[in-house]
Amino acid sequence: MPKDTGIGASTPRREDVRFLTGKGRYTDDIDVAGQAHVVFLRSDVAHGRIASIDTSAAEGVEGVVRIFTSKDFEGVGGIPCGWQITSRDGEVMREPKHPILAEGKVRHVGDPIAAVVAETRAQARDAAEAIVVEIEDLPAVIDMKAALAEGAPRVHDDLPDNLCYDWGFVEENREAVDRAIAEAAHVTTLDLVNNRLVANPMEPRVAVGDYARHDGSSTLYTTSQNPHVIRLLMGAFVLGIPEHKLRVVAPDVGGGFGTKIFHYAEEAFCTFAARALERPVKWTSSRSEAFMSDAHGRDHVTRIELALDADHNFTAVRTQTLANMGAYLSTFAPSVPTWLHGTLMAGNYRTPLVYVNVKAVFTNTVPVDAYRGAGRPEATFQLERVIDKAARELGVDPVELRRRNFIREFPYQTPVAVEYDTGDYDATMDCLLEMIDRDGFPARRAESEARGKLRGLGINCYIEACGIAPSKLVGQLGARAGLYESATVRVNATGGLVVMTGSHSHGQGHETSFAQVVADMIGINEDQVEIVHGDTANTPMGMGTYGSRSLAVGGSAMVRATEKIIAKARKIAAHLMEAGEDDIELKDGKFTVMGTDKSVAWGDVTLAAYVPHNYPLEDIEPGLEETAFYDPNNFTYPSGAYACEVEVDPETGKVDVLAFAAADDFGNVVNPMIVEGQVHGGIAQGIGQALLENCAYDAEGQLLSASYMDYTMPRAHDFPMFQVDHSCRTPCTHNPLGVKGCGEAGAIGSPPSVVNAVLDALASGGHDVAHIDMPLTSGKVWAAMQGRGDK
Amino acid sequence: MYDFELLKPATIDEAAAMLAEGDAQALGGGQTLIPTMKARLAQMDRLVALSGIDAIRGVCTDDDGRICIGGGTSHATVAREYAKSYPALASLAGRIGDPAVRSRGTIGGSLANNDPSACYPAAALASNATIVTNTRDIGADDFFQGMFTTALEEGEIITEVRFPVPEKAAYEKFIQPASRFPLVAVFVAKFADGVRVAVTGASSDGVFRWSEAEQALSDDWSADVVAGLAAPGAEGMISDLHGDGAYRAHLVKVMTARAVKGAV
Amino acid sequence: MGKVTMTVNGKSRTAEAEGRTLLVEWLREGLRLTGTHVGCDTSQCGACVVHVDGAPVKACTVLAQELDGAEVRTIEGMADADGSLGTIQQAFQDYHGLQCGFCTPGMVMSAASLLEENPKPSEAEVRHYLEGNICRCTGYHNIVKAVMAASGQEVAPVAAE
Known part of the structure; x- marks a missing residue:
């Protein structure tokens, strides 16, 4: 029976009421009295030397307050990078300065050159147009292979080869992997591209900087997934503002998907300018501006080789990837193609030997960083595609080939550093096959063929590492931050409580699901629990929300803090009932002396904590407020099996997704409704990547997909209803809730099954197409059917 | 947007007078012009909104049985009014943009803009419509003069569009998935004296008539006849992120055959 | 600048507008009705959909001065x-038809127009009608369910399919 309250219940979301009535408070809804507006003048060329900037005419435009260029930022730090990678040769990665406003050169279309602060946004834009900038064009490097070629133009003058790092993992395994591949009974090789994407949360980024003259403190309102991280990076590394003089507020945030993790120049600018001008400064990104200033995602070019023995056991995997960093290093960019990617290359399989090589490359494009899944979709895609290709080459069933190689004993130490704690890959595959009626597929295919259409079925598995992450481990791997999470639980005298969490909700529904957990632990109504997040002034230092970590890490901190609360409340209850602490039981919001009918209500205990007339003051302090920081000792490992059924129109190449099914193992589930919503959204983004979305540059570095007129956002009629199931549960063994995280799974697991399905459909029509690079647009699929595809 | 003065005439004459004076531009439904202005790609001192002119809104049928649509009539209205009497045209109007765009966008605005990927030019050209302005009548064959170019003079306003109703017609649209404009769309209209086939989205010259198909279909009205034709040449076809010239040329043929098959 | 008056949610409201002031700016900045959102600048995303004289309109693609006197x-x-929440709003909550909430106002307004035109739409009709409203969070699954449910049609219960 589904529960109707607490952990496991599909409690309707409390935050919905304000969103459904227009009462949400997003950053752009915040206007601070006296605010001025900033508009950035951005480069319209991909690469060039700034010869001169003449602001004299612009300064005369009505309403202009001040115009800033890089000269105003002398002595101000660049935007920092939060993760350092070490190359195979032991050298640390190259880390060029990322200035707030371009210094000397522009390095991508959209690179900000100057900033105009004016009374209104329109005036600021008028003035920005009046700035005269002379740029000497330089040849742009867009393609990664060209960027690494000898004599290529340099994105950064002091970096001769545009290489950020050359990473090998596990370097000690390299020779053994080479040998295993040389000696294998069969080797399947696949060259593929993981297409560049733009995250496109529906709310564009906004920043409002404010400065308080009376105490010299700064406040930044910003569209962030992690306000404390922004406070730390911007305060300590860019502007030199101590954290006690800097408050960062991320109110309602309209989606993030990774792109709102990072610290951006516009945030630093607004904070800096507000202090310089002693008045609030607001920036609101347009969507067109977002396309050239939000960090992009993915953009890998990969060759993967899978070696098998005569019995079709996987013996080795070797991959070489070029990963695009763009023109500068965004906050967590270096970690994405390395630790978030290489560590997943074992997948769900017992492959004993794995070697991953990644060269990160600077190009004259927008910086690339984490986007939903971050590294793990890239790993899953190449592995699950090469397995399908191997199955076809060997003439074996792709599901059976996977099953033959499944890991079945846990914990399982992979050859790529991580240790999976739990999982049951047969169970999710069984569940999937039941959902999709695989046996009925031939009949469905025949029905499609009768209508002149080609039908295909694609299946794949995935595993991901999330619940990011053990601080000690990531520190060894180059992270410049810890990745714990925090919670303060403040119980009020009348028994209601407030949880202040370092996690941040921008669509995930924490205000509801977190309250379910705490209410369940104490046995009170969910509406007695309020969740506060998104403001550094009233939440403990936390690392925010990404990497499917909120419940696994932030929820664990909250559980720990609540446990401390309960322990203390038990002491108070024991005192009130004159009983031994060990004899007290908390159930349904009531402390009872076990084996008696003696009890005291939760509210009486909390009242006693704040009105301590009858209270064990000699043992414990008054009040009832506890903080916990939780640092996980491993990642969590959600896994699953996904299937996609498509129909291809052979006349036009158009692909229609007819069915999509996902069987996930997320461990324990707090709110099934929210979990399913997360999976739906992830699948939609994964299908979007596979069929529709593509961030494209031309050879000169002009962004071709610079608005929704050319960047295909999936719409309602691009999808069928999804079938999702999360009944296979192997709870995480190392966090108190046994949860694994569900935010990214859909986006990680879905692209390979879509591509596998399309190729299966084409094969049924006699088109022997080994691979088509994403997105599988109708034009590309049609060309492939004409025998003139990419490969 | 650059600022401008918004003028709201109540009659065509007032509007014409306003447009004749200085740097002024007409505003139909604004569904293309306003985004263009937001991107600061258009600038004018005065914008003359035609939405207040009742005389150019609404639909009727003339003595020759032609359907007459006021230039300021919204796509939503056309979609609603002609579902029975000219279903192909209604279906086209009902698939432009999205419901909110169809509430505001007008037939006059669409034709005057002549976007190479707009829907209405295909209907007007295939139906051999007459574009009526405040000064004259212009036949569709003379009206469309290449991408974003028409026979309209500066300040001339489309007051009405008159469509002869074909025996059979259909509009087949293959959308560009991001913008939802046609990647290629074909309007086929069968009249007693012959067939007209107009193609939009495909050519960098804007809407055009595919004469080989017209000839063949006039002789033998069947989808199979289209299958036997060579696709139009890929030269001159638009080639972009969403499809190259060869693909567009191929789609012209596919969409034409489907339109013939589905014509009502 | 000029004064523009409209009947907004049943009340007569007046605020300043330049020639270039968009309806969405007039609502958000002039009236501080910040529920209507701006998610793009090319008339694609639909976060700004409101009803003007009963029809759905993208408030980012219409001038405030042009609508003087409109409802x-x-x-x-x-x-x-x-x-309390209206029928459509309640269905969105009941069926988890929103996550970050940013596209939601436009989605609800479009859904309301749909149900006015077509009180019992099929799933395909719902998906087609919402063509001009982009959601990045939900994959549309639960939005479609919510609209179907709001129309009084049977849909699978939440989190049980």
Whole structure:
């Protein structure tokens, strides 16, 4: 029976009421009295030397307050990078300065050159147009292979080869992997591209900087997934503002998907300018501006080789990837193609030997960083595609080939550093096959063929590492931050409580699901629990929300803090009932002396904590407020099996997704409704990547997909209803809730099954197409059917 | 947007007078012009909104049985009014943009803009419509003069569009998935004296008539006849992120055959 | 600058507008009705959809001065008279038809127009009608369910399919 309250219940979301009535408070809804507006003048060329900037005419435009260029930022730090990678040769990665406003050169279309602060946004834009900038064009490097070629133009003058790092993992395994591949009974090789994407949360980024003259403190309102991280990076590394003089507020945030993790120049600018001008400064990104200033995602070019023995056991995997960093290093960019990617290359399989090589490359494009899944979709895609290709080459069933190689004993130490704690890959595959009626597929295919259409079925598995992450481990791997999470639980005298969490909700529904957990632990109504997040002034230092970590890490901190609360409340209850602490039981919001009918209500205990007339003051302090920081000792490992059924129109190449099914193992589930919503959204983004979305540059570095007129956002009629199931549960063994995280799974697991399905459909029509690079647009699929595809 | 003065005439004459004076531009439904202005790609001192002119809104049928649509009539209205009497045209109007765009966008605005990927030019050209302005009548064959170019003079306003109703017609649209404009769309209209086939989205010259198909279909009205034709040449076809010239040329043929098959 | 007056959610409201002031700017900045959102600049995303004289309109693609005297309904006017969620709003909550909430106002306004035109739409009709409203969070699955449910049609219960 589904529960109707607490952990496991599909409690309707409390935050919905304000969103459904227009009462949400997003950053752009915040206007601070006296605010001025900033508009950035951005480069319209991909690469060039700034010869001169003449602001004299612009300064005369009505309403202009001040115009800033890089000269105003002398002595101000660049935007920092939060993760350092070490190359195979032991050298640390190259880390060029990322200035707030371009210094000397522009390095991508959209690179900000100057900033105009004016009374209104329109005036600021008028003035920005009046700035005269002379740029000497330089040849742009867009393609990664060209960027690494000898004599290529340099994105950064002091970096001769545009290489950020050359990473090998596990370097000690390299020779053994080479040998295993040389000696294998069969080797399947696949060259593929993981297409560049733009995250496109529906709310564009906004920043409002404010400065308080009376105490010299700064406040930044910003569209962030992690306000404390922004406070730390911007305060300590860019502007030199101590954290006690800097408050960062991320109110309602309209989606993030990774792109709102990072610290951006516009945030630093607004904070800096507000202090310089002693008045609030607001920036609101347009969507067109977002396309050239939000960090992009993915953009890998990969060759993967899978070696098998005569019995079709996987013996080795070797991959070489070029990963695009763009023109500068965004906050967590270096970690994405390395630790978030290489560590997943074992997948769900017992492959004993794995070697991953990644060269990160600077190009004259927008910086690339984490986007939903971050590294793990890239790993899953190449592995699950090469397995399908191997199955076809060997003439074996792709599901059976996977099953033959499944890991079945846990914990399982992979050859790529991580240790999976739990999982049951047969169970999710069984569940999937039941959902999709695989046996009925031939009949469905025949029905499609009768209508002149080609039908295909694609299946794949995935595993991901999330619940990011053990601080000690990531520190060894180059992270410049810890990745714990925090919670303060403040119980009020009348028994209601407030949880202040370092996690941040921008669509995930924490205000509801977190309250379910705490209410369940104490046995009170969910509406007695309020969740506060998104403001550094009233939440403990936390690392925010990404990497499917909120419940696994932030929820664990909250559980720990609540446990401390309960322990203390038990002491108070024991005192009130004159009983031994060990004899007290908390159930349904009531402390009872076990084996008696003696009890005291939760509210009486909390009242006693704040009105301590009858209270064990000699043992414990008054009040009832506890903080916990939780640092996980491993990642969590959600896994699953996904299937996609498509129909291809052979006349036009158009692909229609007819069915999509996902069987996930997320461990324990707090709110099934929210979990399913997360999976739906992830699948939609994964299908979007596979069929529709593509961030494209031309050879000169002009962004071709610079608005929704050319960047295909999936719409309602691009999808069928999804079938999702999360009944296979192997709870995480190392966090108190046994949860694994569900935010990214859909986006990680879905692209390979879509591509596998399309190729299966084409094969049924006699088109022997080994691979088509994403997105599988109708034009590309049609060309492939004409025998003139990419490969 | 650059600022401008918004003028709201109540009659065509007032509007014409306003447009004749200085740097002024007409505003139909604004569904293309306003985004263009937001991107600061258009600038004018005065914008003359035609939405207040009742005389150019609404639909009727003339003595020759032609359907007459006021230039300021919204796509939503056309979609609603002609579902029975000219279903192909209604279906086209009902698939432009999205419901909110169809509430505001007008037939006059669409034709005057002549976007190479707009829907209405295909209907007007295939139906051999007459574009009526405040000064004259212009036949569709003379009206469309290449991408974003028409026979309209500066300040001339489309007051009405008159469509002869074909025996059979259909509009087949293959959308560009991001913008939802046609990647290629074909309007086929069968009249007693012959067939007209107009193609939009495909050519960098804007809407055009595919004469080989017209000839063949006039002789033998069947989808199979289209299958036997060579696709139009890929030269001159638009080639972009969403499809190259060869693909567009191929789609012209596919969409034409489907339109013939589905014509009502 | 000029004064523009419209009937907004049943009340006569007046605020300044330049020639270039868009309806969405007039609502958000002039009236501080910030429920209507701006998610793009090319008339694609639909976060700004409101009703003007009963029809759905993208408030980012219409000039405020042009609508002097019009009747406008926004998300702030969709609740029932007693302040409780209206039928469509309630269905969105019941069926988890929103996550970050940013596209939601436009989605609800478009859904309301759909149900006015077509009180019992099929799933395909719902998906087609919402063509001009982009959601990045939900994959549309639960939005479609919510609209179907709001129309009084049977849908699978939440989190049980």
